[in-house]
Amino acid sequence: MKRFGWPWIVAVSVLVAPSAGAETRPQYGGTLHVAIREAPASIDPSPGAGNGPEADSFAERSVLGLIFETLVTIDDRGRIHSGLAADWQAAAGNQRWQFRLRRGVKFHDGSALTAEVAASSLRTANPSWKIFAEGDSVIVERDTADPSLPAELGLLRNSIVKRNSGGKLSGTGPFHIEDWQAGKKLTVGAEENHWRGRPFVDRIEVEMGRNFHEQLVELEMGKADLVEVSPEQLHRVTMEGRRVSSSQPMELVALVFGSDAQTAEEKLLRGALAHSVERASMRSVLLQGAGQEAATILPNWLSGYGFTFSSGANLREARQEREQVHSAPRWTVGYDANDSMARVLVERVALNAKDAGLILQPTTGNADLRLLRIPLASADPWIALANVARTLGIAMPKVTGTSVEDLYGAERGLLAGERLIPLFHLPVDCASSPGLRDFRPGADGSWRLAEVWLEKEKP
Amino acid sequence: MRSTRCLKAGMNLFLFLLLWCSLVGSASAGEWNGPSQLLARKIVAVTGPGAVAVTVENRSSLAKQDVDAVGGLVRMELETLGARPATLEQAAAAVAVTLSENPQFYVWVAEIRQGAREASVVMVSIARGDESGFEREAMPLGLRRIPLWAQEDRILDVLVIEEDAAPRQIAVLDGDRVAIYRLKNGKWQPEQSLGITHGRPWPQDLRGRVLAAGTKDHLLEVFLPGVFCQSTSSLPLALNCRESDDPWPLAAKSANGFAPSGGAPAIPPLGGFYSATRNFFTGALTPGVGKLTTVDKFYSAAPLPRESYVLWLFAATDGEMHLVDGITDQVAKLGWGSDVASLKSACGAGRQVLATSAAEHGAGNDTDSVRAYEIADRDPVPVSTALDFSGEVTALWTEAKGESAIAIVRNRETGDYEAFRLAVDCSR
Numbered sequence: 001m002k003r004f005g006w007p008w009i010v011a012v013s014v015l016v017a018p019s020a021g022a023e024t025r026p027q028y029g030g031t032l033h034v035a036i037r038e039a040p041a042s043i044d045p046s047p048g049a050g051n052g053p054e055a056d057s058f059a060e061r062s063v064l065g066l067i068f069e070t071l072v073t074i075d076d077r078g079r080i081h082s083g084l085a086a087d088w089q090a091a092a093g094n095q096r097w098q099f100r101l102r103r104g105v106k107f108h109d110g111s112a113l114t115a116e117v118a119a120s121s122l123r124t125a126n127p128s129w130k131i132f133a134e135g136d137s138v139i140v141e142r143d144t145a146d147p148s149l150p151a152e153l154g155l156l157r158n159s160i161v162k163r164n165s166g167g168k169l170s171g172t173g174p175f176h177i178e179d180w181q182a183g184k185k186l187t188v189g190a191e192e193n194h195w196r197g198r199p200f201v202d203r204i205e206v207e208m209g210r211n212f213h214e215q216l217v218e219l220e221m222g223k224a225d226l227v228e229v230s231p232e233q234l235h236r237v238t239m240e241g242r243r244v245s246s247s248q249p250m251e252l253v254a255l256v257f258g259s260d261a262q263t264a265e266e267k268l269l270r271g272a273l274a275h276s277v278e279r280a281s282m283r284s285v286l287l288q289g290a291g292q293e294a295a296t297i298l299p300n301w302l303s304g305y306g307f308t309f310s311s312g313a314n315l316r317e318a319r320q321e322r323e324q325v326h327s328a329p330r331w332t333v334g335y336d337a338n339d340s341m342a343r344v345l346v347e348r349v350a351l352n353a354k355d356a357g358l359i360l361q362p363t364t365g366n367a368d369l370r371l372l373r374i375p376l377a378s379a380d381p382w383i384a385l386a387n388v389a390r391t392l393g394i395a396m397p398k399v400t401g402t403s404v405e406d407l408y409g410a411e412r413g414l415l416a417g418e419r420l421i422p423l424f425h426l427p428v429d430c431a432s433s434p435g436l437r438d439f440r441p442g443a444d445g446s447w448r449l450a451e452v453w454l455e456k457e458k459p
Numbered sequence: 460m461r462s463t464r465c466l467k468a469g470m471n472l473f474l475f476l477l478l479w480c481s482l483v484g485s486a487s488a489g490e491w492n493g494p495s496q497l498l499a500r501k502i503v504a505v506t507g508p509g510a511v512a513v514t515v516e517n518r519s520s521l522a523k524q525d526v527d528a529v530g531g532l533v534r535m536e537l538e539t540l541g542a543r544p545a546t547l548e549q550a551a552a553a554v555a556v557t558l559s560e561n562p563q564f565y566v567w568v569a570e571i572r573q574g575a576r577e578a579s580v581v582m583v584s585i586a587r588g589d590e591s592g593f594e595r596e597a598m599p600l601g602l603r604r605i606p607l608w609a610q611e612d613r614i615l616d617v618l619v620i621e622e623d624a625a626p627r628q629i630a631v632l633d634g635d636r637v638a639i640y641r642l643k644n645g646k647w648q649p650e651q652s653l654g655i656t657h658g659r660p661w662p663q664d665l666r667g668r669v670l671a672a673g674t675k676d677h678l679l680e681v682f683l684p685g686v687f688c689q690s691t692s693s694l695p696l697a698l699n700c701r702e703s704d705d706p707w708p709l710a711a712k713s714a715n716g717f718a719p720s721g722g723a724p725a726i727p728p729l730g731g732f733y734s735a736t737r738n739f740f741t742g743a744l745t746p747g748v749g750k751l752t753t754v755d756k757f758y759s760a761a762p763l764p765r766e767s768y769v770l771w772l773f774a775a776t777d778g779e780m781h782l783v784d785g786i787t788d789q790v791a792k793l794g795w796g797s798d799v800a801s802l803k804s805a806c807g808a809g810r811q812v813l814a815t816s817a818a819e820h821g822a823g824n825d826t827d828s829v830r831a832y833e834i835a836d837r838d839p840v841p842v843s844t845a846l847d848f849s850g851e852v853t854a855l856w857t858e859a860k861g862e863s864a865i866a867i868v869r870n871r872e873t874g875d876y877e878a879f880r881l882a883v884d885c886s887r
Contacts, residue, residue: 024797024798024816024827024852025664025738025758025776025797026663027776028737028738077562078561193660196660197660197663197664197665198660198662198663198736200663200664300559301561301562302561302562303561303566304559304560304561304564304568304584305566305568307518307557308570308580379562381561404566404582404584405581405582405583405584408580408582443562
């Protein structure tokens, strides 16, 4: 049996590849300069640590993942690999899980990683779980069977963090904190004795709070080696011959209501809105062809069944649904004032809705529904789905199995409340300098900066 | 009327047998049989027996022959369950089967439309196995490659311990162990796994060598950053490792050394000191090349024996190639990659240098190639077309006999590491 390759992995690609230097083995040394849009107030990866609603965002994953590590890691295929845990096993019923810690791992403060510290860290992130140390292992006990627990522990929010007196945080990652200016700049240095081997670059400086335009300017001026690229910039940046890398579509753009539809009329109106949106033309014009039109929470590459949901506009059906309701309220639709893409998308949604007889008023303040950009948390579809539900405060439907059909059922259940209208799945795009080598962002959008190296300038 | 019916039935039977024969002939049919039956049962649970119009579309990485096999199996099972094939106009239900996938499963979806009702969706999923696509065949590109081994963990080196016409026993080195395999009935069977102990963490871009010790007390020698291991000589083997900064052999020991062709002098043993915390040789040599005992830090080295001296090529960490003859150290910008190895052959000048390409990894085209060159004086001339690999070449080491090299490739699509033996193919 001969099968073709893995097109979904190939999508993690660099669109433009300039000529390279001769050496192909990684070189040690240098400082990597990174600019990002986010400006986290805290470097604590645990939930509720002051980083706002965008916990587990791509930037956090990439930057905080340099400092903190998880018990397990998840690869591009959603497979679980050992991280700080050397191995793990579940007791019958998948309620009690034992994670045996890797030996010889040390925190950046020099202390050893112990089961007690790991358990304490996980308890902070998951106060409702029963977690305790037992010998060299961490035991997690859940109320019900939880076959996805290892994948859950691969999320950044479940990083093992040592909280010293005085609130100082220490991790076990490949880089230690050298300087932290909240929301402005993070400098990390290579950890000489990291258990996976010392990173190639000596230091990484992360400038925070830079908008997309500022980031590109910094890249052009040689002040940054790696910057984010917004979807609407992607086409131009590629045409300019810059090196652009894209992940698989991992960000959900959706219209989200504050609660489930309460009445049949409300359900009809939300259906009318969903059917009125012309995703194809929005993607073509406003997103410059980036991303994929979406009618599901999970992108098709992650679920395998996304194509069964239609994302095409159906104005006739939208009008029929609208006409079944005597009077429609005037909805306000909110968006992030700092996100220019969100603004143009919302304005176009309002125009489409008008064609169906609905009135939407864009606003940057409180609103009846909001346009949200929700980073999918994991290449594990169950975890990704559960995290979207958690982010939106929607109860995850109860399912008995773990098959793809069960996943389909769970996603249909989440969408049935008409709480959200998926619009697009966007990849994570970034541009890098020619000197940045071996940069291979993950399918999940993570940057994996511990593996990159900088080509030294030739005289 | 009756004869027409009989003719129709005969034709149906013939078509059924034709389909059955073609499916039985397909290697995939057996593998897809179970899920195809399950999907058909789920479809019939919705449609019930009757006329159905079935279409099959592929949105996955399955090859056409597999898609055809699955489509045939589903249709056959539907018929068995009473769902007769029909045109869309005649059918009570339209079934659109889509072969899709996600990273872990093939996802086969059937969308069933019956009248104006909303489509019903049923599906089955099949775990995707290891698809290394690792095929044991040679690529006739001037350089011959023979697949030896593939695994998920990073392979550092492979030693062919025993061979006749083909390798019979190999030792595979990775960061945790030396695994010994023996070819039995055409398949590699694990024989023994020898754990490697080390006190400090391995550096990234880990490199290492497993070599035949060539002594009666030891069978294997393993060189890793800051660690040296020796095995016992008789089975079952034991491997003893210790921290060590002993030099790694750059040219094999004289006992097993290269047998240079054409009356060229033997290659004196040369060792290079390897950094315990990095991915390169420090540049210190023992006993040295002529008068030179240090060169720039380098990733790899290859000897080219001349009439009265040995010209050494060092692929330095700055990307330049150093040609060292014992008196001079000439620097050349050849645009090669970081790994070089030299082979002796029965063709051309009798000795070729293999060099990896300078392709940039992580640039979407994570593929490397290896090409053979001859260096008559100091200018390399390519003598083979580039042999392309489906990923990055992570190691290239000359084997002890000097007639072949081991190339380790990280498959771009599967992430697996694949070990090949490379030799110059004189017949082309």
